[in-house]
Amino acid sequence: xxxxxxxxxxxxxxxxxxxxxxxxxxxxxxxxxxxxxxxxxxxxxxxxxxxxxxxxxxxxxxxxxxxxxxxxxxxxxxxxxxxxxxxxxxxxxxxxxxxxxxxxxxxxxxxxxxxxxxxxxxxxxxxxxxxxxxxxxxxxxxxxxxxxxxxxxxxxxxxxxxxxxxxxxxxxxxxxxxxxxxxxxxxxxxxxxxxxxxxxxxxxxxxxxxxxxxxxxxxxxxxxxxxxxxxxxxxxxxxxxxxxxxxxxxxxxxxxxxxxxxxxxxxxxxxxxxxxxxxxxxxxxxxxxxxxxxxxxxxxxxxxxxxxxxxxxxxxxxxxxxxxxxxxxxxxxxxxxxxxxxxxxxxxxxxxxxxxxxxxxxxxxxxxxxxxxxxxxxxxxxxxxxxxxxxxxxxxxxxxxxxxxxxxxxxxxxxxxxxxxxxxxxxxxxxxxxxxxxxxxxxxxxxxxxxxxxxxxxxxxxxx
Amino acid sequence: xxxxxxxxxxxxxxxxxxxxxxxxxxxxxxxxxxxxxxxxxxxxxxxxxxxxxxxxxxxxxxxxxxxxxxxxxxxxxxxxxxxxxxxxxxxxxxxxxxxxxxxxxxxxxxxxxxxxxxxxxxxxxxxxxxxxxxxxxxxxxxxxxxxxxxxxxxxxxxxxxxxxxxxxxxxxxxxxxxxxxxxxxxxxxxxxxxxxxxxxxxxxxxxxxxxxxxxxxxxxxxxxxxxxxxxxxxxxxxxxxxxxxxxxxxxxxxxxxxxxxxxxxxxxxxxxxxxxxxxxxxxxxxxxxxxxxxxxxxxxxxxxxxxxxxxxxxxxxxxxxxxxxxxxxxxxxxxxxxxxxxxxxxxxxxxxxxxxxxxxxxxxxxxxxx
Ligand SMILES: Cc1cc2nc3c(=O)[nH]c(=O)nc-3n(C[C@H](O)[C@H](O)[C@H](O)COP(=O)(O)OP(=O)(O)OC[C@H]3O[C@@H](n4cnc5c(N)ncnc54)[C@H](O)[C@@H]3O)c2cc1C
Ligand code: SF4
Ligand code: SF4
Numbered sequence: 001x002x003x004x005x006x007x008x009x010x011x012x013x014x015x016x017x018x019x020x021x022x023x024x025x026x027x028x029x030x031x032x033x034x035x036x037x038x039x040x041x042x043x044x045x046x047x048x049x050x051x052x053x054x055x056x057x058x059x060x061x062x063x064x065x066x067x068x069x070x071x072x073x074x075x076x077x078x079x080x081x082x083x084x085x086x087x088x089x090x091x092x093x094x095x096x097x098x099x100x101x102x103x104x105x106x107x108x109x110x111x112x113x114x115x116x117x118x119x120x121x122x123x124x125x126x127x128x129x130x131x132x133x134x135x136x137x138x139x140x141x142x143x144x145x146x147x148x149x150x151x152x153x154x155x156x157x158x159x160x161x162x163x164x165x166x167x168x169x170x171x172x173x174x175x176x177x178x179x180x181x182x183x184x185x186x187x188x189x190x191x192x193x194x195x196x197x198x199x200x201x202x203x204x205x206x207x208x209x210x211x212x213x214x215x216x217x218x219x220x221x222x223x224x225x226x227x228x229x230x231x232x233x234x235x236x237x238x239x240x241x242x243x244x245x246x247x248x249x250x251x252x253x254x255x256x257x258x259x260x261x262x263x264x265x266x267x268x269x270x271x272x273x274x275x276x277x278x279x280x281x282x283x284x285x286x287x288x289x290x291x292x293x294x295x296x297x298x299x300x301x302x303x304x305x306x307x308x309x310x311x312x313x314x315x316x317x318x319x320x321x322x323x324x325x326x327x328x329x330x331x332x333x334x335x336x337x338x339x340x341x342x343x344x345x346x347x348x349x350x351x352x353x354x355x356x357x358x359x360x361x362x363x364x365x366x367x368x369x370x371x372x373x374x375x376x377x378x379x380x381x382x383x384x385x386x387x388x389x390x391x392x393x394x395x396x397x398x399x400x401x402x403x404x405x406x407x408x409x410x411x412x413x414x415x416x417x418x419x420x421x422x423x424x425x426x427x428x429x430x431x432x433x434x435x436x437x438x439x440x441x442x443x444x445x446x447x448x449x450x451x452x453x454x455x456x457x458x459x460x461x462x463x464x
Numbered sequence: 465x466x467x468x469x470x471x472x473x474x475x476x477x478x479x480x481x482x483x484x485x486x487x488x489x490x491x492x493x494x495x496x497x498x499x500x501x502x503x504x505x506x507x508x509x510x511x512x513x514x515x516x517x518x519x520x521x522x523x524x525x526x527x528x529x530x531x532x533x534x535x536x537x538x539x540x541x542x543x544x545x546x547x548x549x550x551x552x553x554x555x556x557x558x559x560x561x562x563x564x565x566x567x568x569x570x571x572x573x574x575x576x577x578x579x580x581x582x583x584x585x586x587x588x589x590x591x592x593x594x595x596x597x598x599x600x601x602x603x604x605x606x607x608x609x610x611x612x613x614x615x616x617x618x619x620x621x622x623x624x625x626x627x628x629x630x631x632x633x634x635x636x637x638x639x640x641x642x643x644x645x646x647x648x649x650x651x652x653x654x655x656x657x658x659x660x661x662x663x664x665x666x667x668x669x670x671x672x673x674x675x676x677x678x679x680x681x682x683x684x685x686x687x688x689x690x691x692x693x694x695x696x697x698x699x700x701x702x703x704x705x706x707x708x709x710x711x712x713x714x715x716x717x718x719x720x721x722x723x724x725x726x727x728x729x730x731x732x733x734x735x736x737x738x739x740x741x742x743x744x745x746x747x748x749x750x751x752x753x754x755x756x757x758x759x760x761x762x763x764x765x766x767x768x769x770x771x772x773x774x775x776x777x778x779x780x781x782x783x784x785x786x787x788x789x790x791x792x793x794x795x796x797x798x799x800x801x802x803x804x805x806x807x808x809x810x811x812x813x814x815x816x817x818x819x820x821x822x823x824x825x826x827x828x829x830x831x832x833x834x
Binding site: 042043049050052111113114129130131132133134135138139142251254256257258260314317318319320322 | 478479481482483485486487488489500519520522523524525526527528529530531532655656658666667
């Protein structure tokens with residue numbers, strides 16, 4: 001901290017996308033701004049550093065985006081994945097504002113991938129960051145520091161002191177010391193609590209201890225718990241988290257995008273007793289991988305095992321860990337720690353249930369189905385019989401949690417029936433205000449960018 | 465090939481192939497994404513396509529201290545360095561790469577000495593300008609083989625390289641697109657056109673690209689100057705020294721200035737850049753090479769300015785010594801990179817053309833996911 005603890009207009013808690021959007025906007029409005037980021041510099045940027053795209057409404061071609069994507073279509077896509085559990089007012093605000101965000105992002109240093117091949121369905125709805133989320137975060141830190149925003153790394157906020165309806169002090173630890181600042185405004189953008197596996201276990205049950213966390217280990221919900229404990233309005237189901245099935249060998253934290261595994265539709269998936277438990281071919285994988293996060297979580301040991309054979313190996317994106325390979329099913333079972341006779345039986349039963357496979361088509365729902373077994377496999381059901389055989393393990397990977405701070409359309413937090421005069425929230429930590437469940441690819445960055453900018457604007461206006 | 469360098473590059477390439485966030489930065493990623501498994505030849509090709517712009521390092525969420533420990537610019541730089549050694553011809557000179565910094569110094573001293581001796585001992589009876597110090601015939605007798613022999617060995621090396629990387633039919637169109645890419649230094653533009661990361665962490669700038677272009681074009685101008693001089697001499701029987709408005713001087717003076725500015729600029733950037741993102745062991749050799757190029761250009765310019773003064777006595781051997789060192793070491797110093805780079809860019813242009821025509825590798829990469 002270059003200045004005294006009372007001289008800041010704004011303290012931003014967190015150092016990811018939402019925090020940076022707020023800090024930049026406020027600094028441009030003249031606010032003297034300090035970012036407190038708990039991570040060390042190489043890990044700055046929270047989950048935002050793992051992202052790849054931003055979902056954006058547009059009425060005509062915009063930057064890298066082709067054609068158009070209307071407010072109503074965007075909202076309909078959102079309603080579909082959340083099953084209607086969406087705050088329509090805030091969702092529309094986010095969607096409508098996303099259109100002006102894209103040029104704003106470009107002006108502040110973010111660069112998008114040119115739409116390389118026009119055939120991609122996502123080239124219309126989602127703008128991909130050139131270099132991914134970490135390059136976005138880097139660009140924003142550069143922009144912020146050029147605007148005079150100060151950043152403290154390894155600064156873990158522990159408590160916001162609330163007097164009535166006003167935050168009077170921000171406590172944090174830095175380089176082993178306890179410190180405080182008393183800014184005029186505070187923006188909380190410190191993400192969810194998914195990295196605190198104890199909290200996850202309290203919400204989910206002990207099985208959650210076996211979950212992997214796809215993103216940052218620093219989003220432990222410390223500020224969230226502190227504020228909720230002081231009566232700040234909460235939103236979202238505490239037992240809900242967004243989870244997907246990922247490679248079981250992924251690191252406990254920060255494995256990110258590369259731990260994705262896309263081979264389930266071409267496989268059978270068994271639990272540790274070598275039993276199948278769900279229709280592997282229910283739908284195309286992008287629409288199912290969130291469901292599989294939950295399915296795997298419900299299996300003994302929270303683990304699944306994917307088995308494919310030689311003919312399917314090239315049908316999906318290569319993954320970061322090579323598959324376990326064996327020349328026979330029994331050998332594969334041995335290597336994967338599964339009961340060999342049982343796996344043989346399961347596989348034989350599955351193979352016997354496969355019928356005509358001539359209509360097999362890897363990228364469409366092909367209706368190539370099994371008959372007479374339970375659970376069935378309703379698409380891409382081809383016998384698994386061509387050695388070598390390959391196996392992957394699957395585990396539940398948590399993306400984020402839904403419990404959060406309730407905000408209004410000005411991103412402002414409230415206590416009782418009053419607004420907190422100088423507290424705003426942005427990003428994952430308030431995303432529950434919009435999404436009750438489910439998730440739409442690229443919407444997390446939309447929420448963070450839209451509400452980060454709103455929070456920054458409001459916080460700066462308050463400080464002036 | 466050294467297996468640990470290859471297996472480290474392969475390990476990292478496999479992570480990148482599952483991630484694909486860096487797709488737009490340079491030619492390496494589209495080439496990488498066309499494959500599912502990487503042969504030694506693939507990796508060697510990626511290494512020589514990589515311009516060490518570092519965009520993919522600063523953008524990577526998996527750099528140390530993350531356990532995946534990604535540092536693709538370094539892995540490719542070390543492999544690239546190694547690939548030049550393995551393709552060097554004759555083989556037994558391959559290790560010279562490792563010592564090219566020292567080699568440059570020693571080469572310079574030996575060549576200076578040689579020229580001093582020649583200049584002192586064999587001063588011609590007559591002759592104007594520089595030829596008053598050394599006869600034209602003698603210069604040709606030394607420089608022609610010193611120029612042609614390295615080119616021959618480079619040609620042999622490139623043939624081996626082309627085989628390693630699986631180069632197929634060579635088309636003029638591919639060569640043309642490689643020339644365009646190299647001329648623009650497209651791979652240092654960063655995909656977005658903001659340049660590369662080099663001297664100041666993740667800040668994008670065109671500094672390295674522009675200085676490198678200055679070196680490239682400066683070198684080509686100097687080369688053209690020498691060539692026109694040769695033509696004037698032999699075809700039109702016009703003897704050096706040439707006036708300022710002659711072709712050799714009109715090309716050579718700006719060329720020399722560009723080369724000086726470019727090499728000094730590159731050396732300055734190199735001092736500020738993080739050497740751990742390149743091949744640290746090659747740093748000294750690369751720096752020595754940049755300074756050698758500077759010496760060639762600077763002494764050339766000063767020599768021209770000093771025409772008619774006694775300084776020529778000293779400057780001429782220094783200049784000729786450095787030129788001779790540059791020529792002779794071409795196959796075993798950083799100078800070789802230009803040739804390998806062109807080969808790799810040409811091969812990539814061909815591979816892209818073939819992939820386009822078969823459409824066999826439709827990208828599996830962008831399905832709906834977070
Ligand atoms: C692997 C992965 C891929 C994803 N891909 C996409 C995608 O492509 N598109 C998309 O829209 N969304 C994606 N998401 C979701 C997206 O990451 C989030 O919605 C978004 O990054 C949230 O931004 P944020 O700024 O709110 O939180 P974060 O970026 O997580 O930032 C939170 C910040 O708060 C800091 N912090 C936490 N606690 C404290 C404390 N006590 N004191 C100080 N600082 C603290 C953290 O260190 C961090 O810097 C992905 C998520 C994951 C895990
Ligand atoms: S360098 Fe890192 S971010 Fe870039 S493609 Fe490779 S793994 Fe992904
Ligand atoms: S350093 Fe630059 S040129 Fe090399 S692979 Fe990375 S992005 Fe491409």
